[in-house]
Amino acid sequence: MDKKVKSDSKPKTYFLNKSCPFCDQGCLCFSKASRGLKFLFCDECDAIYFDPRTIETSPFCTLHYDGTVWLFDSSDPLSKTDQVFSVGDAGIMNLEEIKEMGWEDLIGGAY
Numbered sequence: 001m002d003k004k005v006k007s008d009s010k011p012k013t014y015f016l017n018k019s020c021p022f023c024d025q026g027c028l029c030f031s032k033a034s035r036g037l038k039f040l041f042c043d044e045c046d047a048i049y050f051d052p053r054t055i056e057t058s059p060f061c062t063l064h065y066d067g068t069v070w071l072f073d074s075s076d077p078l079s080k081t082d083q084v085f086s087v088g089d090a091g092i093m094n095l096e097e098i099k100e101m102g103w104e105d106l107i108g109g110a111y
Contacts, residue, residue, distance in 0.1 A: 020055075023042060041090070
């Protein structure tokens with residue numbers, strides 16, 4: 001009798017070693033858009049950051065109600081400035097992609 005081994009093919013979601021500075025509770029997941037854009041996505045408040053080393057001071061984005069992502073200035077959270085991409089284009093980064101960005105030392109864990 002052949003027994004089929006059930007494999008866990010679901011990719012891991014890697015997250016940053018600190019929580020979201022906007023909501024102070026969400027995990028910042030390493031994410032990507034189909035155009036090659038790499039970013040961190042908060043699984044709690046939907047804030048998006050482009051540089052994990054400067055999340056406390058850099059501009060951030062947020063998910064808009066219609067599924068688009070908009071850039072904001074961190075000094076003025078109400079100052080929507082530019083549409084960046086559609087959330088339909090987004091996915092999670094694998095470990096190799098995180099290493100290519102030089103962010104592997106910032107991984108806090110995975111789920």
